[in-house]
Amino acid sequence: MKFEYGEPDSIAEAIALLARYRERAKILAGGTDLVVQMRQGIVRPDFVIHIGRIQALKGIFQHGEGEIHIGTLTTMREIEKSKILHASFDILCQGAAQVSCPQIRNVATLGGNTCNGVPSADTVPALIALGAEAILMGPAGERNVPLEKFHTGPGRTIRKGDEMLLRFKIPAPPPSTGGCYLKYTPRGTFELAIVGVAALITLNPRDGLCENARLILGACGPIPLRIKNAETILLGKRLEESLFSKAAAIAADEAQPNPGVSVRAAAPYRREMVRLWSRYALEKAWQKAEACRDSY
Amino acid sequence: MKQKIELKVNGKIHEVSVEPWKTLLEVLREDLGLTGAKMGCDDGNCGACTVIVDGQAIKSCLMLAPQARGKQILTIEGLGSPENLHPLQQTFIDHFAVQCGYCTPGMIMAAKALLDEKPEATEEDIRENLHGNICRCTGYVKIVEAVEAARDRMKKR
Numbered sequence: 001m002k003f004e005y006g007e008p009d010s011i012a013e014a015i016a017l018l019a020r021y022r023e024r025a026k027i028l029a030g031g032t033d034l035v036v037q038m039r040q041g042i043v044r045p046d047f048v049i050h051i052g053r054i055q056a057l058k059g060i061f062q063h064g065e066g067e068i069h070i071g072t073l074t075t076m077r078e079i080e081k082s083k084i085l086h087a088s089f090d091i092l093c094q095g096a097a098q099v100s101c102p103q104i105r106n107v108a109t110l111g112g113n114t115c116n117g118v119p120s121a122d123t124v125p126a127l128i129a130l131g132a133e134a135i136l137m138g139p140a141g142e143r144n145v146p147l148e149k150f151h152t153g154p155g156r157t158i159r160k161g162d163e164m165l166l167r168f169k170i171p172a173p174p175p176s177t178g179g180c181y182l183k184y185t186p187r188g189t190f191e192l193a194i195v196g197v198a199a200l201i202t203l204n205p206r207d208g209l210c211e212n213a214r215l216i217l218g219a220c221g222p223i224p225l226r227i228k229n230a231e232t233i234l235l236g237k238r239l240e241e242s243l244f245s246k247a248a249a250i251a252a253d254e255a256q257p258n259p260g261v262s263v264r265a266a267a268p269y270r271r272e273m274v275r276l277w278s279r280y281a282l283e284k285a286w287q288k289a290e291a292c293r294d295s296y
Numbered sequence: 297m298k299q300k301i302e303l304k305v306n307g308k309i310h311e312v313s314v315e316p317w318k319t320l321l322e323v324l325r326e327d328l329g330l331t332g333a334k335m336g337c338d339d340g341n342c343g344a345c346t347v348i349v350d351g352q353a354i355k356s357c358l359m360l361a362p363q364a365r366g367k368q369i370l371t372i373e374g375l376g377s378p379e380n381l382h383p384l385q386q387t388f389i390d391h392f393a394v395q396c397g398y399c400t401p402g403m404i405m406a407a408k409a410l411l412d413e414k415p416e417a418t419e420e421d422i423r424e425n426l427h428g429n430i431c432r433c434t435g436y437v438k439i440v441e442a443v444e445a446a447r448d449r450m451k452k453r
Binding site for chain 2: 001002003004005007028031032035036038039040048050052077100101102103104106107188189190
């Protein structure tokens, strides 16, 4: 492992380095994924750009009508413990709290978890459920990409070689919204997910009917999968267990587990776990939405 | 190409000249002779390399040395001295929480970060905060008891 190493102080400096090295460079944020990949020879960059000292990329800020901006360098721990996020964006806190172990969460960043592009990333399903956008910066300026469109394959994203992820923009969920991220592993959060499920339910505050639903699977395909057909059957309904079972069956059917030999779980097993954990996640999200409605 | 960086370790400033691909763990052990933090897996799984950086437990095999420039680094060597052990060091001995000892410095540093932040940590907190540290000898019961005993001792002081 050999590379040149730069520590830009500003976004402009980082962009200039990226423009020069493009695909030959790797952006280092926390490093919990990249350092291992480099030591194992999986990636061999000529240049490593450590962005960890750029203050403008850190922090959680509220904007306008409850919209939240989260800097790319914000750590899993900061998200897990954030009081601002716990109020309305709790599903993201749940995702961050289930990433690996405390030592990793102290260092690993939201931008890193997203850009690394592994299908089992624990924060990405929650970001998609919340309708988050990623703000990328390149030589031509900024562009916004919905998280739903950010990943293009395992380890691959829409980010171009001369672009960097600056921050996430998340709209405030409507009142009476409940969210739940469940991660299934046999031995706790330290393992990669066999199945990750993010469910978000919004109820009409007056009549309690389902106004909006989101169901996103992690670790069940080449990218995180949004199961729109499962969401649709919940819309406009008075929610109950049988509907969650139906939605979960659709999710199990539409999941795309790797049919080849997988280290963590065989495809039929993963599909069964999708059925189970989707139902649990939807039920929990619904209970939380109901609790919000009661206090509305 | 080697780069000069300043590392603040256990309250002392060290200037080292290192290749940027060296991890903090390698520099602590090989350049500074601080061999308390151990290399177990070298991919962030075992926790034997745990040290405290700016008050938070981290795995030093996953951090490049230049990333730690300017930060406050605490290793097991900075915790207590043989004449004056830190409560965690003493309770690990008293409770037989050490067998082969390889995981111990990492366990103690992870436990210290927890107790500094949460002096009232429960057994559940302790298990959650040590779950990134693997011990292949003890089965964890004695380790958790030792941390609970240190917590109680530190509260009294």
